Amino acid sequence: MIDSAVYRDGRRIASPATLAETFRQLREEPDGMAWIGLHRPTEPELHSLAAEFNLHELAVEDALEAHQRPKLERYGDTLFVVLRAARYLDAQEEVDFAELHIFVGPDFLITVRHGGAPDLSAVRRRMEGNPELLSLGPEAALYAILDAVVDGYAPVVEGVQTDIDEIETEVFRGDPAVSRRIYELSREMVEFQRATRPLVGMLHGLMAGFAKYGTDEELQRYLRDVADHVTHTSERVDGFRQALTEILTVNATLVSQQQNAEMRALAEAGFEQNEEIKKISSWAAILFAPTLVGTIYGMNFETMPELHWAAGYPFAILLMAVVCTSLYIIFKKRDWL
Helix, strand or coil: CCEEEEEECCEEEECCCCHHHHHHHHHHCCCCEEEEEEECCCHHHHHHHHHHHCCCHHHHHHHHHCCCCCEEEEECCEEEEEEEEEEEECCCCEEEEEEEEEEECCCEEEEEEECCCCCHHHHHHHHHCCHHHHCCCHHHHHHHHHHHHHHHHHHHHHHHHHHHHHHHHHHHHCCCCHHHHHHHHHHHHHHHHHHHHHHHHHHHHHHHCHHHHCCCHHHHHHHHHHHHHHHHHHHHHHHHHHHHHHHHHHHHHHHHHHHHHHHHHHHHHHHHHHHHHHHHHHHHHHHHHHHHHHHHHCCCCCCCCCCCCCCHHHHHHHHHHHHHHHHHHHHHHCCCC
């Protein structure tokens, strides 16, 4: 248990140290309200709360297991609310999500927090500084928590916008690590969307029950303001997902173009290399022809024909010239030289 307090007319009248003491203090104050804050509670703690405030077993099971989607459930005269809070971590440049479960009854509000955000102690101090609002009951405390969660989305939106601006620069700069960053941010935006989109419907559901449950008019205005903020945030998150999809497409196109350019450069280099090989091979063939003739006529065999022929030397020279010239003309016509 992080904090527990009993309020009357919006003012703290007791700060019990244990759940049992909280239950006793609340019974002694018929017009009082208990606000109990828990962080990763144990199963016995939640079951004792369930027995005291008649909490539904399904809601208690969800609060124990966590990993729930944002939702609003009503069990008799008790509301069960699941919220996904978010905060932007500057050092890691990533979004951290936390889960918050809230039980709201006629004379109590219980928060079960899984994760670091939001700072509910600040919410409590804010409400204690405004006794008139807190005197409206547990629904006023619920509004304050909703407002804190939604306000916590604003720095996340700004941080993500900065990340997207940086990613766009990296994409056109050709940073090879940008694809992984786009993928990771896209996953975070999926989680962010799962946190904000259901919240819009939840707040509209609360507003739909204003008349039925006699919600104070001032509190209605506050909740409508929160609904406007979360709608704006949800639209921004949808825009981020669309922008990241487009950036990923542009990055894939640029990478493909770069790969094509590299392949073209390799092909051109290979072509130039082949041309050089052709030239070398052509000159090697041309030079091989006179070497072959000279080698044959340089053999010292007495019975060799034309060995004592007076025109043998000019004939050998002429034969070398004819063969070399013929090969040169053939290679030239084939553009090997």
